[in-house]
Amino acid sequence: MKILVCVKQVYVPGTDVTIDHSSGWIQYNPTGFRLNSYDEYALEEALLIKERIADTRVHAVSIGPGRTEVAIRRAMEIGADEGIQIRYEKEGYLSPYQTASLISSYAKEKQYDLIMTGVTAEDDMQMQTGQMIAGTLNYPYASSVIKLEMKTEHLVYVERECDAMRRECVELPMPCVLTIQSGINKPRYPALSNVLRTKQQKLMEIPAQDLVMPEAREKIIKVFLPETTARGVFLQGSAKEKAVELLRILHEKAFL
């Protein structure tokens, strides 16, 4: 089997998010990048399949400027056999449709049986890319997968996690696209052997211009911090004083 896991290097801001007014986008602090945690669940699911089905190859692909190499290599250290970097140098926002088009255009002739992504990216939280890859390649798909079983060589059974604690049980033939929800497995840490192997390996680099990259269909005109809408009372004083005050409130409201 051949599995493609789409991974994203996300920016996870610390307590301070600053907007760079010249670019209109957030100001990146170089230490704030990491592999999207939802993608780690997708990768783990691919590796679990690889453990069960002989001759399975797992590829990790990501789009972005040079810095994204770190996330791809992290995926390889965790266990992906190969890393593919679609080089798109411009910093800032890339729409899900553009992302999906680039990945589809790369994956089209490569005979992947399964294409997996995390259910969402922690930074822009669109929940679109996987479904759009499926739409572009005309593959069946399921999003928010919380259980996955290979039924036969060509058929997958999944449970989609739905709202209000429901699950939709779905069967779909491969090739297909699955977006993976957190909690489906326990993602592993890199093993030393994989770390050493990755060091020896080169990434496959593809310039975005060599692939199909349509215009964005929507644009972000502005990012902004939400107004502080705290409607509550901030307790004041030292930790001890706040503790006493909180107990007073709880007592007054008859909770104690």
Added chain:
Amino acid sequence: MNDTIVVIAQHSQGAADPVTYEAIACAMELCGGDNSCIRVIVPGKQTADIAEKIAGTTGADVTAVEGKGLKLYNAEAYIKVLEGFLKDIKPLYIVLPHTSTGYDLAPALAVKLKASCITAVEKINHADGKHTFIRPLFNGRLYAEVVPETESTVITVQPGAWHKAVGSPDKKGRVNVITADAGSTKTRTISIKHSEYESAALSQSDVIISAGRGIGKKENLSLIRELAGIFKRSAIGCSRAVCDVGWLGYRHQVGTTGVTVSPKLYLACGISGAIQHVSGIKGAQTIIAVNTDPHARIFSVADYCVVEDLEQFIPAVLEAYGRLYSE
């Protein structure tokens, strides 16, 4: 220019889900305050009754699209049926709720319709006859204003962002029923399962003490438990992050994909306040949040905000409780 706004209804057990009425309310705002340009589509097996109900409640025109292969939600079948229909109507906007059905369907549908797709919309701005859409980034730490650049735009609306639509009681919308056949699909939806978790303890508790990733390590659950111990009847809840790392079982998870709770008191410790978590505690009467980050989103819904490290604060509460209140 075509200004039709299509709403794709979500329903279960023979009735439209509340989020459907919220999506219609969003569509009404896009329509300039009334329902004249709205067309609600209700795909499913037998949906004429649901369509009647929506038309009666909101005054909008409703089309029930009934057919084989539509009984249970199936992305492929829905797209097959809706694609042709929507290509004929060429709506300006197609509005869906941002739910596990809505966000599953919307992006792939947008690709088929060459439409833009904007998900988790919380607000609409109007300027110079143009609409822009406000959606969160980074779990609401930041917001983006997005403008579509296509003839059609698919949007999904965040549950709770709009109040349910109500129309004028004397004007009922028109209802028509069309039959469609999704034909054969590669994807097969087999069944819907309800979670096996026994969550009654949480949904019936007056007091819920809830732990987030901010507790830092599993051992700190003992702090949460001790804190819960000072209340007469309390239960332990948590964020999804705590379940995902295995500190607590999923039956403790509060939120859209967990339990919806409405206690008298909800005390959130080390929880950032992601929208999926906060949607699950809307019914709480009093919310108290303890978080080291003064900008944490949880504070925007909390009645009492404590900016402290829970590792110091909870022991301080326990100590003061022992001193002042326990007899």
